[in-house]
Amino acid sequence: MAEAVATSASLGAAPIARTVDEWLAEAAAHEQAGRLEEAEAVVAQVIAAKPDYAPGLHQAAVLSHKRGRAPEAIARLEQALRLAPDVALFHRNICELYRGQKRLDEAFAHGRRAVELTPDDASANYNLGVIQYDRMEVDEAIRLARRALALEPGMAGAHFELAEALLLDGQFAEGWEEYEWRFSLPNSPQLLPHKDKPQWDGKPMPDGTLLLIGDQGFGDTIQFCRYVAEVAKLCPNIVMACSSEMWPVVKQQSGLAGHFDRWENVPAFEAYCPLSGLPRLFGTDLSNIPAPVPYVRADKARVAHWRARLGQLVPRGYRTIGITWAGRPTHGNDFNRSMRLETLAPLGALEDTALVSLQMGPAVAQVADWRAAAPLINLGAEIGDFADTMAILEVLDHVVAVDTSVVHLAGAMGRPVSVLLPFAPDWRWLRERTDSPWYPTLRLFRQSANGDWAGPVARVAAGLATRA
């Protein structure tokens, strides 16, 4: 392929006849070096000069994707596919792009085509599996992850995908084993700053110190710290490393000798274990999930403070319903689990009800647009830490929340929560059921189709209206 492309002098050099692939190589070099603007300048010239050259369009699409311009990436790749409909790589990549834009049907079609064209491509199988999970075709997701792993046994992403699908399906034993691959995922943070200590094997450790690590998010820490008391029966000396925000939760767990949020303060230890590794070590299965709620309790003085504060803010005789509608925006699945506040509008029609926002982070800005009949009190503005949140949860009559740490906290406290779940939820919420074996006081309200919050929100609102 040696077609010459005439380019303008704007590229910084006198017009020289170079081949398309040479130009693309230069763009790739820019891209590798992180000079995305320069890469784009070259690529844009190439596709302008050779709009029918599919590899050029593909490279341009990849660049658009890296520059965070999803619609442009999709348009470029769609054009490449019109020119070269049978290139598996194009299908594989556009599948991911569509998935990122929540265009699941298109993602699915291209993912399937990629696997048809290259049945032995582990990545194509893996990608399609991820989409099958999103489509809640869990058996297929498991089959495709296994197929990817048969082709490429060390593919961490496929192991993790398999873990999530198995756990979602309630197949815990194998699920926990596969779940251990989470620390091998690309971009996953290192659990420990050094690797000279063994991971705990779950056996009694009467001497020596065990370091538990609050890995993953706040929700995971809250969910799995229920095991701490059990661990303490095996290991009398436990310390815990976790972010300081979690201290009000973890320090309530019996058997902890200390908690730290900086590695340099962590005392010497003999073995470590991530909190999220404890269910595996304890052989947790659907039948024996420990749910000793409440295993987290609010501080009495704080409860008194927040009871008084809510007494000021909530009209007399109003029922209080806590709400959160968005998680941490950096969470990988945030676009699925979070909603816009206005989606909760049916709750705004509840009579004699005040909604109490526990929302934190940038989504708080949306409270300014709430003008429904039920007033919304932006209590998040006064929340300092999780000890405050716990005290407020103790006072509230009910909570309606998407899958965030508030759900875990309220669940661990044994408080009533209506949880709004996306169509393909996190594995811990299992399939179809309306209850959670992890948290007996939760009721789960699931989307019946991807992105359709209206259904579950209406069901929650109807339930609350009849109980009023």
Next chain:
Amino acid sequence: MNMVPNDLCACGSRLRALRCCQLDARTLGPASASRHLLPLVDEAIACHTRGAFAEAERLCLEVLELAPGQGGALAVLFQIRKAQGARPAAEALVRRLVALDPNNIWATQELALLLFGKGDLAEGEVHARNAVRTAPTDPQSHNLLGMILTEANRPQVGEFHYRKALELLGQRQPILLANLAWNLKNQGRMAEARALYEESVALAPTILQTLLGWARMEETDRDFARADALLDDAEKVAPGHPSILLHRAIVRGRAKDYDAALALLDQLEGMNQSGGLGTNELLEKGRLLDKMGRFDEAFAAFDAGKRKNVELSGAVYMAEHAAQLAGRLKAYFTAQRLRIVPRAKPVESGPRPIFILGFPRSGTTMVEQTLSAHPKVSAGDELTLVHDIANLMPRMLNSPLAYPEALADLWMGDQSEGLDNLRDHYLQRVRQMGVVEPGKSRFTDKMPLNETHMGLIALMFPDAPLIHVLRHPLDIVLSVYSNHLTHGFYCANQLETIARHYLLVMDLVEHYRREMALKYLAVRYEDIVDDQETHVKRILTFADLPFDRKCLRFHENKRYARTASYAQVTEKLYDASRYRYRQYLKHLKPVIPLLEPAIARLGYRIDG
């Protein structure tokens, strides 16, 4: 001395600028240094007394050129300019007199009166208070403060000073009685007002202003026949006086006789040689035309009225000032800071406030009338107290900073209860003003644009309901444009500045809602018109009040609200008040692009 006309001061005093508004007071010698000029001053005074004004003026200019601080010459020249209607010159001269001698009670009173006439109530009040300080036993000082406070919507305090003036005077002076009557009318105390008017007119039957004020009082009390009869009396006193026509037009308009009202205004316009109708007349005309469905003509009248107002008052929107205040409020009121700011404790005993917030003309008066029809609620009307407290705050918190930064002093050991003190000050003033009727446990504060200070309100009254009245932004802009209002940094004179100030205030509200936990309820004016019972119930329960059917018949509420809205709220809810903007879309076009995003965010549409 070669006088070059170009050197003359722009104020119109006919003094040179360096001897007038550009005078450096430090260069003035002691009064004794100009004693050799006293014969000239005496001559000027004598000339002025016998009506030789040109000669008096010449002498004053001569003296002041040599001794620009000479009090006697300044005083004579001031009186000449005042009589000529040269307002800026008169103001500059009397200001100089007061600056040179703050104890000059006559000059202080003149300055206060002049500022009152100009509508600058805030500064007028400063000087009127000085007059009371300097001459506490002078009835005129109290009369002036009474006038200013009455117009500044603090009639209860105004009443105190009128009564003081009467007491000091030791006689029933008819003009003072009429002033007090007008004050009581503003407090809705119609019977007392009527008695005073009767007394005043019995003593002095031919004072036009008294008859006009009384007619307005009767019109407010919906006795249109009596108002007409009083205007007939006025006609005998001052046949063909333009003010009588205007008052008649207003009475006819309220009696829904729009054609007659309009004819009267046209007649007024025809007889007035000096530049046609004034601001109030033009706006009244516009509102009449609007009611008659003659929308283009109505808008033209609003336009003309507003232009006239700018021409006369020179009032322009203080955009920079408003933006600066908003910026400082947003910088201070942040969730992070407020987490460590102590709140005032809730009011434990005595009446508690309900804040009705909203842009002028958004329906706050209607919501107040609704609430104050409740047996537990008194109407506080437009209380300026939040604004006053913002001004007083540096002193009360002993802070070198201004509001809102002065709130930083709440972190001082000796100011940690500062917000309780501010709150108590507010409540004490409410008591003093007699806002709360016996047996009522709540009162409303519906000062428009109080939402600008929603953060401060929530700190002082952490449990007070904040009821924010919303209305279609285009209806608000149109209605503000068709009424004479000084709220909102003088934004009301142009469509665009109204829109800009509206956006600024709504942005602040959104900021407070993001940064603070507020007991806030948004209520739409249109919803109340649409489904009154549902929304009134909602407001009442939000404010911890049991439902009372009287609130649905608020137009029967005998209380007279003192604002531009009163004529509407004494009528039943009517549908025509919603979406009036539709008749004026082409006139509102210039501000639609500005307001479009806000309209959409509030859930309104623009329909043709």
